Structures are given as structure tokens and as C-alpha cells.
Amino acid sequence: MLKLLFRFYDVSEGSITIDGQDIRSVTLRSLREALGIVPQMPALFNKSILENVRYGRLKATDDEVVEACKAAAIHDKIMSFPDQYESMVGERGVRLSGGELQRVAIAQVLLKNPKIVMLDEATSAVDTGTEAIMQDAISTIFKDRTMLVVAHRLSTIVGANTILVVNKGKIIEQGTHDELLRQGGKYRELWVQQTSMG
Numbered sequence: 001m002l003k004l005l006f007r008f009y010d011v012s013e014g015s016i017t018i019d020g021q022d023i024r025s026v027t028l029r030s031l032r033e034a035l036g037i038v039p040q041m042p043a044l045f046n047k048s049i050l051e052n053v054r055y056g057r058l059k060a061t062d063d064e065v066v067e068a069c070k071a072a073a074i075h076d077k078i079m080s081f082p083d084q085y086e087s088m089v090g091e092r093g094v095r096l097s098g099g100e101l102q103r104v105a106i107a108q109v110l111l112k113n114p115k116i117v118m119l120d121e122a123t124s125a126v127d128t129g130t131e132a133i134m135q136d137a138i139s140t141i142f143k144d145r146t147m148l149v150v151a152h153r154l155s156t157i158v159g160a161n162t163i164l165v166v167n168k169g170k171i172i173e174q175g176t177h178d179e180l181l182r183q184g185g186k187y188r189e190l191w192v193q194q195t196s197m198g
């Protein structure tokens with residue numbers, strides 16, 4: 001679904017519209033400038049943390065990069081590294097843990113400040129405590145933005161305005177967290193399964 005929004009390929013039937021405008025009727029550049037994505041497996045360049053975060057907005061100042069990292073709950077970790085923001089991340093970010101990679105990717109998107117933010121399992125590689133901090137930061141900073149969140153960990157989407165339950169490429173349920181629990185369908189089944197594992 002996220003690849004369709006980015007127009008890596010177009011739908012073969014129907015259309016995708018944003019504010020009533022078919023995304024095929026705008027330039028790829030203008031569409032992609034309005035979108036920001038934090039993928040499940042972010043890939044970074046073999047450059048410093050500072051340069052990787054600044055990739056979100058190339059003209060950003062060092063202070064703006066630091067603020068984005070603070071909001072993404074990665075600043076303190078960066079400051080614990082010997083070279084701090086000048087630390088090299090290695091090819092595709094191999095010198096960082098999965099959670100650190102995701103937080104750097106979130107900082108990139110925070111810096112870009114797009115109109116629509118897409119999180120593809122963006123907190124899957126962090127513990128629940130860090131996830132809560134990141135969720136608070138994300139919801140505060142992006143409160144005036146449209147957010148699309150792909151998640152298997154349902155705790156990350158409890159506060160969503162609308163939850164779409166997708167199974168085998170089809171939407172099978174739709175509603176808020178409370179509405180879906182009351183429906184007693186697949187979402188409730190998954191919720192019970194995940195909360196009883198705790």
C-alpha cells in the first residue's frame with residue numbers, strides 16, 4: 001500500500017486520491033515531497049549520523065538536526081558515542097542497532113516535516129519503554145499531519161482515528177480501537193492474543 005502511495009507503481013483499477021486529487025495527476029516530485037516514510041528496515045549511507053539525519057532536509061542546520069534527534073529519542077545515545085554526531089554508521093547503517101536505525105530514520109522524517117507521514121513498523125525494533133517515548137514524540141510533533149501507520153504490534157495504533165484491518169490484501173474491518181474490540185472480529189482476536197502474551 002505504501003509503495004502505491006509513493007507511485008513506485010500505479011493501481012490497475014480505481015484510483016488513489018489525496019484531498020480529492022488523483023495522485024497520478026501530480027508530478028512524482030511534488031507527491032514525494034509531501035510524503036515522509038520511516039521504513040521497517042531503514043538503509044543509511046556510510047556517512048556520519050549528522051549527514052544521514054540531514055538527508056531529510058539538506059539545508060537544515062546542525063541545531064535543527066540535533067532537535068530532530070532529541071524528538072526521536074536518539075540524541076542521548078548519539079552523545080554516548082565517542083564521535084557523537086560525527087560517528088560513522090557503516091554501510092547501510094550496520095554499526096547501529098535496529099532500534100537506533102529506526103530512530104535515526106524517524107529523525108530524518110522529523111527534519112523533512114512532510115504533510116503525510118508513513119510509519120512502516122517504525123517502532124518494531126525497540127523495547128516497549130522506548131516505543132512509548134517515540135510514540136509520544138511522534139504524536140506531538142506530527143499532531144497536525146496525516147499519519148499512516150503499518151503495525152503488527154497493536155499497542156502502537158490504539159489511539160488512531162481509524163484502524164483498517166487488512167487480511168490477504170483486503171480490508172476486513174474498520175473503526176477505532178474501541179469499536180473494533182466491540183465488533184469481536186479479527187482485531188479483537190489479535191488484541192487478546194497480544195495482550196495475553198505480556
